[in-house]
Amino acid sequence: MKLATFADxxxxxxxxxxxxxxxxxxxxxxxxxxxxxxxxxxxxxAAGANGExxxxxxxxxxxxxxxxxxxxxxxxxxxxEEESKTVNWSHEIAPWIVFFQNIDAIIGPEDxxxxxxxxxxxxxxxxxxxxxxRRGGKHFDAEEAERYIGGYLIFNDITAxxxxxxxxxxxxxxxCKSIDTFCPLGPWIVTPDEIPDPYKLGMRLRVNDELxxxxxxxxxxxxxxxxxxxxxxxxxxxGDVLSLGTVSxxxxxxxxxxxxxxxxxxxxxxxxxxxxxxRNPVISWEEAHGSPAPPLRxx
Numbered sequence: 001m002k003l004a005t006f007a008d009x010x011x012x013x014x015x016x017x018x019x020x021x022x023x024x025x026x027x028x029x030x031x032x033x034x035x036x037x038x039x040x041x042x043x044x045x046a047a048g049a050n051g052e053x054x055x056x057x058x059x060x061x062x063x064x065x066x067x068x069x070x071x072x073x074x075x076x077x078x079x080x081e082e083e084s085k086t087v088n089w090s091h092e093i094a095p096w097i098v099f100f101q102n103i104d105a106i107i108g109p110e111d112x113x114x115x116x117x118x119x120x121x122x123x124x125x126x127x128x129x130x131x132x133x134r135r136g137g138k139h140f141d142a143e144e145a146e147r148y149i150g151g152y153l154i155f156n157d158i159t160a161x162x163x164x165x166x167x168x169x170x171x172x173x174x175x176c177k178s179i180d181t182f183c184p185l186g187p188w189i190v191t192p193d194e195i196p197d198p199y200k201l202g203m204r205l206r207v208n209d210e211l212x213x214x215x216x217x218x219x220x221x222x223x224x225x226x227x228x229x230x231x232x233x234x235x236x237x238x239g240d241v242l243s244l245g246t247v248s249x250x251x252x253x254x255x256x257x258x259x260x261x262x263x264x265x266x267x268x269x270x271x272x273x274x275x276x277x278x279r280n281p282v283i284s285w286e287e288a289h290g291s292p293a294p295p296l297r298x299x
Contacts, residue, residue: 001046003151004188005032005108006059008052013062016054017046018188023059025051032065032189036134036239042150043191063108063185064153065132067241070101071231072157072177076220076245083253095221098231101243102178109187112283113158115264116179118294120160123262123282126246127205127213127270129198130155131224132189133242138235145225148236151189152198154278155243156205156270158182161252161261166298184270184280185241195274198224202273203247207266213249217272220244 002018003026015032016023026049029035035042074097084093107113115123134150157177164176177183195201199218204211222230227244236242251260262268264284271277285293 001043001191001194002188003032003035003042003046003064003191005062005064007062008054008059016051017049018056021056022053023056024049024053027051033067033239036065036132036150037237039135039238042134043193046191061109061187063106064187064189065185065239065241066103066106067132067239068237069240070103070106070183071098071234071240071242072101073098073227073231073243074245076222076227077215077247078221079215079219079248083248083250087253087255087257096230098234099172099174101183103183105178105180105183107181107184107280109184109278110280111184112181112281112288113184113262113268114181114288115262115282115284116160116293117285118296119179120162121261121296122161122252122257124159124161124250124252125205125207125212125262125268126157126159126250127203127272128155128157128243128246129201129203129217129272130185130241130243131228133236133238133240136235136237138232140229140232142223142225142229145228145232146192148228149192149224150239151191152195152275153186153189153241154270154272154275155241156184156268156278156280157243157246158184159252161257184268184278186278187276190275200273201275202271204271205249206269206271207262212251212260213247215247215249217244219247
């Protein structure tokens with residue numbers, strides 16, 4: 001089952017279930033997060049959806065969910081750490097990195113990533129598999145963790161590398177990944193029954209049709225239940241999102257990184273087998289705001 005948040009032709013946001021090129025409204029819930037917070041099985045609710053049925057081509061998909069908390073984890077793919085060594089990256093990418101993402105930075109499919117040229121000139125991409133928590137819970141072990149998975153979706157962890165290097169001098173980083181529009185999420189939530197083996201998902205990211213990242217979800221150094229359980233001490237709420245880290249191939253870890261950083265006019269496509277494709281264009285500050293960006297300043 002695919003669960004989506006969409007804007008109907010009148011601009012009203014609704015929850016829906018996708019099938020056969022159409023979306024059927026799931027009535028009775030103000031948002032996708034409200035559906036997960038209801039305690040009902042989202043798959044069962046979606047299977048029984050009998051609201052208005054609209055062609056997918058007639059709606060605008062939005063970010064599938066805006067969570068209460070977005071657990072941003074990193075260091076789970078050691079291939080990403082290995083590629084960092086080729087450019088003598090400023091800090092080790094250790095396992096078990098976590099911080100909270102800025103949920104106000106979330107955008108959906110086809111939404112524009114705004115290039116803040118007054119803050120950075122090293123804008124990068126990071127393809128990630130993410131999941132939605134079906135229920136709340138804390139202090140549980142890996143054997144229990146699969147019961148908490150409500151679905152999978154795609155996350156593009158947009159990162160300002162120059163800001164990140166400066167932040168990491170203090171051993172932390174967050175601002176570089178939390179700027180407005182830096183959190184593309186979508187295109188929908190796929191329930192676990194449609195993902196029989198989450199370790200066999202091909203993961204690909206393209207910029208202007210050029211393949212940049214190409215890996216498989218099974219290259220994680222920990223299992224998904226281990227990651228979920230490890231952070232359960234932070235207390236999950238229903239509908240929370242947890243990202244699982246990026247794979248190799250980012251621009252910032254290439255010797256010719258400047259030739260691969262994102263720029264206005266680029267189109268990013270993030271694809272994960274069994275889930276779909278998340279597309280987002282990159283636009284300039286001036287195009288987004290109608291005025292030139294402020295002068296570049298060292299954040």
